Amino acid sequence: MDDTRTLRFFNRGPSPVARLVFFCLLSLLLLFVDARYQYLESARKVLAVVIYPFQRLTALPGETMGRIAVYFETQSQLLTENARLRQQHDADAAQLAQMSVVLAENTQLRTLQELKQRADYPMQMAEIAYVERDIFKRKLFVDKGSQANVLPGQVVMDDMGVVGQVTRVYPWLSEVTLVTDKDHAVPIQVLRNGLRAVVFGSGDISEMSLRYMPVSADVVEGDVLVTSGIDGTYPPNLPVAKVTKIERDPAYPFARITCTPLAGVDRHRALLIVSGLPTLPEHPATSETSAESERVNKRLKRRKQ
Amino acid sequence: MNPNLRKDQEFLLPASTSFIVFSLFVAVMLNWLPWSGWALALRPDFVALVLLYWCTHKPHRIGIGTAWVVGIFADVADASLFGQHALAYTVLAFGGIVLHRRVQMFDLRQQSLHVFPMLLLSYAAYAAVHWQVRGYVAWEYFLGSAVSALLWTPMTILLQALRRPRRDPNEL
Numbered sequence: 001m002d003d004t005r006t007l008r009f010f011n012r013g014p015s016p017v018a019r020l021v022f023f024c025l026l027s028l029l030l031l032f033v034d035a036r037y038q039y040l041e042s043a044r045k046v047l048a049v050v051i052y053p054f055q056r057l058t059a060l061p062g063e064t065m066g067r068i069a070v071y072f073e074t075q076s077q078l079l080t081e082n083a084r085l086r087q088q089h090d091a092d093a094a095q096l097a098q099m100s101v102v103l104a105e106n107t108q109l110r111t112l113q114e115l116k117q118r119a120d121y122p123m124q125m126a127e128i129a130y131v132e133r134d135i136f137k138r139k140l141f142v143d144k145g146s147q148a149n150v151l152p153g154q155v156v157m158d159d160m161g162v163v164g165q166v167t168r169v170y171p172w173l174s175e176v177t178l179v180t181d182k183d184h185a186v187p188i189q190v191l192r193n194g195l196r197a198v199v200f201g202s203g204d205i206s207e208m209s210l211r212y213m214p215v216s217a218d219v220v221e222g223d224v225l226v227t228s229g230i231d232g233t234y235p236p237n238l239p240v241a242k243v244t245k246i247e248r249d250p251a252y253p254f255a256r257i258t259c260t261p262l263a264g265v266d267r268h269r270a271l272l273i274v275s276g277l278p279t280l281p282e283h284p285a286t287s288e289t290s291a292e293s294e295r296v297n298k299r300l301k302r303r304k305q
Numbered sequence: 306m307n308p309n310l311r312k313d314q315e316f317l318l319p320a321s322t323s324f325i326v327f328s329l330f331v332a333v334m335l336n337w338l339p340w341s342g343w344a345l346a347l348r349p350d351f352v353a354l355v356l357l358y359w360c361t362h363k364p365h366r367i368g369i370g371t372a373w374v375v376g377i378f379a380d381v382a383d384a385s386l387f388g389q390h391a392l393a394y395t396v397l398a399f400g401g402i403v404l405h406r407r408v409q410m411f412d413l414r415q416q417s418l419h420v421f422p423m424l425l426l427s428y429a430a431y432a433a434v435h436w437q438v439r440g441y442v443a444w445e446y447f448l449g450s451a452v453s454a455l456l457w458t459p460m461t462i463l464l465q466a467l468r469r470p471r472r473d474p475n476e477l
Contacts, residue, residue: 030388
């Protein structure tokens, strides 16, 4: 029994302290490299492929439970659900008919005004493979990856609104950061009056906040916030959140506006990945070139003086 | 004689490498179950527990290096930064190895009191990295270390039971 032997540090390679220091430094180095640069993404992908089957295995019990629950659903439940869906469908169909008329009108008006046409975005269905197990983060994994042409930066939504954004892509999985992730920003517009703002995640699953809005900003409770599409990442006019609470305290420069996400961020299994990103005209200048142009401007000013 | 000591010196099967790997594998699987909501906040870190068990009971077999490698896999699975879990498990394994003789002197309930600070330290290492990178700490995260410490007793009993030889092989 090797338990009873004395722990002879120096006969067994480096001492625990040396090992601790070595592995801590290695971890810190990796942390630094991973936080600052993108070098480790390929290594991460390789390891992700190795552990993928096991991760799917752990998702099995939940999936099986879901299937069993579906199996035991009663006929009356199905009938009520069917009736509800039919009703919803009728309502939607009526709205859709009106919508097509409005859409045609809009296209015509845009042609007349020589504005760019709004594009339809191709979407693909993906299922949630599993939810992030880290309490610090609001992330989930869906079962489509680079094999299905998912790209980082694409928007993920459900039937009610934006759920999040693809942040990392593995061959058969993609990592989605939810809009409620702490400090995740989505550029939005207030649907009622077109007011532009940015809504931030709070890290809480059912809360977002509208920051940097002046106390006098025209936002009322119940306002729906839709993506503005100005950032070139989110397609425009996807519903994001609804304003639930506004605190206007003149002592503070900004109003405190709380919203709840419209999408069932933690409710659904099936999600849509919006694959086409809006094509925007190129940026007038990147940061480097703008610095250059500033220098040119300064020179010009000096010459004028 | 102290009954605890007798228990400690009971004859156990030598821990085969496959058994160690299997126990770590089961712990990893438990960690990867889809936990959410309060269950996620209270989720014990099974991998940390099993690592700590082997570090305290077989410090020559499972050490800081193994803990680090397991941590790297945990980082990939949890999409945390490379080295975040690895750092936490390294600290934990070091604590386990340095204190392994001391921990084994006590009975199981007293052992969990020893295990708790080690787990807390490892959780703190993880949270500290997160705080450095993202700038905030979710305090409910630390509940997991307390739950893990509570699970130390049942887990040790289970692993010891699996390592105990069968009394009479002819019984089967």
